[in-house]
Amino acid sequence: MARGGRLTQRDIARLAGVSQATVSLVLNDAKAAEGRIPEETRERVNKAIRETGYVADPIARRMAKGLNRILGVFTYEPAFPSAQADFFAPFLFGIEETAQQLGYDLLLLTGAASPGGKRKIFHENNRLRLADGCVILGRAFDRSELKRLVAGDYPFVAVGRRDDAGRPVPYVGADYVSATANLVRRAKARGHTRLAYVGPSEGAESSVDRWRGFQSELTGAELALHLATVGGEAVEMFNSIRRSGATAVFFTELADAIVVEAAVRAQKLSVPEDLSIVVLGSHIRPAQTGTRFTSFSIPREEMARRATAMLAERIETNSKGAQELLACEPVEGETLGSLNKRTKT
Known part of the structure; x- marks a missing residue:
């Protein structure tokens, strides 16, 4: 055993009855070892490694293979x-x-x-x-x-x-484009033709993709309102949506949907009877919101x-x-x- 009690490849080679080069090949290039070293020999090396608890030096492995794993x-x-x-x-x-x-x-x-x-x-x-x-x-x-x-x-x-x-x-x-387009189609199938959109139309790719999906299905409907800035004041958002005549509103941020739903309730109205709300994907679990918003799951x-x-x-x-x-x-x-x-x- 090496000085200081640390196992080396040479120790594993001695225990397995093979050369140090064979141990190195088994450790650092398993695919090549399968073609060049008999299975019984590879198993002896692996058995010695398992029984001794040998752990290869990551620096040495990097030098041999160029990888740190x-x-x-x-x-x-x-x-x-x-x-x-x-x-x-x-x-x-x-x-x-x-x-x-x-x-x-x-x-x-x-x-x-x-x-x-x-x-x-x-x-x-x-x-x-x-x-x-x-x-x-x-x-x-x-x-x-x-x-x-x-x-x-x-x-x-x-x-x-x-x-x-x-x-x-x-x-x-x-695929936010397809997922958003599908929700717009579902809203139109339920009679909604005046739609509102709360969320940016540019910026990060995820925002752009949602907007593209929304726009792709506007045939047969109209965009009654677009609020590009998210995180607005709840009552102001709600009033803008009501004045637009939109019957369904699409939110890119769940937080905005939650506060607008609360504003709807504060006006003695209800969702979805008086206003339908759709959320374009969420990272918060449904149980945390109290309301199961119509949405899509992001994998x-x-x-x-x-x-x-x-x-x-x-x-x-x-x-x-x-x-x-x-x-x-x-x-x-x-x-x-x-x-x-x-x-x-």
């Missing part, structure tokens, strides 16, 4: 404040689960903040290169950093659809799983990655009523 996770916003927890938690669950299955450790990158407090990927204090590649999350990405990433050789995958940045950005996102955990698997493939095969959109399942809820039925009564 570490995936970075970078978020443009803090991942753990309570206000953000329900947004990031499903992503982190999916990343952790898949990384463990693939035999990678995770490195959460938090130290690279600019003087203004905004996190930067390319920062003098960023330890990005300690990881073999990085999963990147955030509501909005820095476009200049994306351009540097796609132009470089560092493997990364974005969670969420991202516009090209000089070159295609590898990502796994949610956040699956997005993160696929992104992590794609990143591992990029690292191990030097592939370019892909662009994948996952379907959002409709949530029936209880806030989209039938205008036809209301007219009859």
Whole structure:
């Protein structure tokens, strides 16, 4: 045994009755070992590793294979404040689960903040290169950093659809266009032809995609009101919606839907009898809101799983990655009523 009691590859080779080169190949290149080393020999090496609890030196493995078996996770916003927890938690669950299955450790990158407090990927204090590649999350990405990433050789995958940045950005996102269009079709099928929209039409790709889906299904209906600024005063929003004559309102933010619903109740009116409300996806569980809003579910955990698997493939095969959109399942809820039925009564 090596000085200081630490097991080495030489110790494993002696116990298994093989050469140190054989141990190194089994540890560092399992696929090559399958073709070059008999199964019985590989099993002797693995048995010695299991029985001794040997753990390969990560620095030595990096020198041999060029990998640390570490995936970075970078978020443009803090991942753990309570206000953000329900947004990031499903992503982190999916990343952790898949990384463990693939035999990678995770490195959460938090130290690279600019003087203004905004996190930067390319920062003098960023330890990005300690990881073999990085999963990147955030509501909005820095476009200049994306351009540097796609132009470089560092493997990364974005969670969420991202516009090209000089070159295609590898990502796994949610199909907000189709999901939003489906909800508009459902509203029209229930007789709603004057629609309101509360949310931006530009900015982050997720906002643009929702707006595109909404606009794509306006045939046979009209946009009675568009409030681009979210987080407005509840009564003011409610009054604007009522003055517009809209019978169904689409919100990009659940918080706005909640306060407007409360304003409806304060006026002795009800949802959906007097006003239908649709939420375009939510990161807060229904039990937390008290009302099951008509919406669609965003497959956040699956997005993160696929992104992590794609990143591992990029690292191990030097592939370019892909662009994948996952379907959002409709949530029936209880806030989209039938205008036809209301007219009859």
